[in-house]
Amino acid sequence: MSNHVDSMAGAAVTPPQRAAVATARRMAAGLIDLLLPPRCPGCGMIVAGQDRFCVECWSGLDFIVPPSCARCDLPLLQDAGPEATCGACMADPPPFERAWAPLAYGEQARSLVMRLKYGRRIGTARLMADLMATRLGARNGPEPLLVPVPLHRWRIWSRGFNQSALIAAHLGRRFGWSVDVDALQRVRRTDPLRGLGRTARAKEVRGAFAVPAAARARIAGRTVLLVDDVFTSGATARACAQALRRGGAAAVEIAAFARVIDGRGGGDAH
Ligand SMILES: [Zn+2]
Ligand SMILES: [Zn+2]
Numbered sequence: 001m002s003n004h005v006d007s008m009a010g011a012a013v014t015p016p017q018r019a020a021v022a023t024a025r026r027m028a029a030g031l032i033d034l035l036l037p038p039r040c041p042g043c044g045m046i047v048a049g050q051d052r053f054c055v056e057c058w059s060g061l062d063f064i065v066p067p068s069c070a071r072c073d074l075p076l077l078q079d080a081g082p083e084a085t086c087g088a089c090m091a092d093p094p095p096f097e098r099a100w101a102p103l104a105y106g107e108q109a110r111s112l113v114m115r116l117k118y119g120r121r122i123g124t125a126r127l128m129a130d131l132m133a134t135r136l137g138a139r140n141g142p143e144p145l146l147v148p149v150p151l152h153r154w155r156i157w158s159r160g161f162n163q164s165a166l167i168a169a170h171l172g173r174r175f176g177w178s179v180d181v182d183a184l185q186r187v188r189r190t191d192p193l194r195g196l197g198r199t200a201r202a203k204e205v206r207g208a209f210a211v212p213a214a215a216r217a218r219i220a221g222r223t224v225l226l227v228d229d230v231f232t233s234g235a236t237a238r239a240c241a242q243a244l245r246r247g248g249a250a251a252v253e254i255a256a257f258a259r260v261i262d263g264r265g266g267g268d269a270h
Contacts, residue, residue, distance in 0.1 A: 022160025026122055041115060041124050042108050051127045053108075062104040064135075064259065072234060073099045073259055094234060096241040096252040097223075101231055101259035102135040109258035113229050116163045125163065128229070128257045129170030136175070136255060144225035144253065145218070146172050146179040149240055150186045150209070167257065168227040183215045183224070183247075184240060193235065201235035209240050211247025220248040231256035 038050040042057030053061070067079040069086040071094055076084060103109045116124040148164035156162055165181050172179040188208045193201045211219060224244050231237055231254060241252040 018157050019160060025160070041121065041127055042111050051123055051130075057108050057111075060106070060108040061131075062106045062109070062264065064101060064104055064261075071096075071098050073101050073231075075104075075261065094241070095238055095245060096226070096254050099231055099234075099237065099254035099256060099259070100132070100135045100139060101256040102131045103258040104264050105230055105232075105258040105260040106264065109230075113163075113257065116166070116229070117159070122161070122166060125166035126170045129167050129174065132167070132171060132255055132257055133174050136171070139253075141253075142223045144177055145183070145222045146177050146255075147183045147219075147224050147226055147244070148179075148181055149226060149228040149236060150181075150184050152186045152189045154189065163229050164227050167229065171227065171255065177225070180215065180218055183211060183219050184209055184226075184243060185212050193232065198233050198235070201233045202238070205235050205239040207239075209243040211243055211249075216248050219244065221250045223251045223253065224249045225253050225255050228254065228256045229258070231259040233260070 037046045038048070038052065039045060040047045040054040040057050041051060042053050042060070045054045047054050064073060064075055067076045067084065068074060069076060069089055070083050071085045071089040074086045074088075076086060112124055112128060115121040116128065146168045148162055148168040151159070151162045151164075162181070165179075168179045168181070171177065186208055187210045190204050190208050193204060196204060226237065226240050226244065228237060237254045237256075241254070244252050
């Protein structure tokens with residue numbers, strides 16, 4: 001492992017070396033986690049057990065409770081039965097069968113997503129997957145193939161990991177479902193969607209994803225459960241679902257950790 005770190009001193013650091021350094025850092029972080037007292041993943045306060053929230057952060061989590069849209073999981077004001085959809089899904093049905101998200105995107109959810117994405121708190125992925133599993137427990141239907149929303153390879157090299165792939169791996173272990181991290185590729189680098197309106201977001205991600213020829217046989221006829229950290233406008237989920245359907249998937253569902261709900265929690269997710 002030390003040769004990888006030493007190579008950082010050299011002028012040229014190749015992407016594989018960078019990935020190896022990221023792995024070494026992750027392992028070191030894992031060791032430190034074992035030695036230090038457990039801290040709340042929301043605020044960093046010392047708590048009783050690993051990956052447990054303090055009372056304040058736990059009560060700050062904004063859980064999505066029924067009734068919610070049967071397609072996109074948007075909370076509905078009135079309970080009109082399990083098949084009821086929101087107005088947006090009725091007017092323009094999404095290319096996915098349905099989305100599952102345990103939380104509305106608010107302060108605490110944001111803090112977890114940021115810790116995982118930028119703070120390299122890999123243990124956070126398991127916690128997020130556990131919360132998602134509570135929501136996915138309501139799901140029935142054919143056994144899905146888990147496919148994480150891909151990052152562009154440049155971003156994986158700079159970050160060292162794809163946060164959605166980490167969450168998918170935990171969900172796969174928990175439910176005994178297979179994970180296919182290569183079933184979907186980001187074929188075009190996209191700009192961050194932050195600050196863009198709905199139409200501009202859709203335009204930015206259009207054609208950005210594709211199922212590589214080598215993966216077609218693996219997803220043919222399958223129900224794909226696309227894993228993302230945050231479901232914002234649904235632009236990314238829609239673009240991915242379209243690509244997966246074109247690639248031969250029989251159906252696509254979305255599993256997100258948090259769902260942005262206008263006027264609730266708010267903020268920019270991506
Ligand atoms: Zn806390
Ligand atoms: Zn909806």
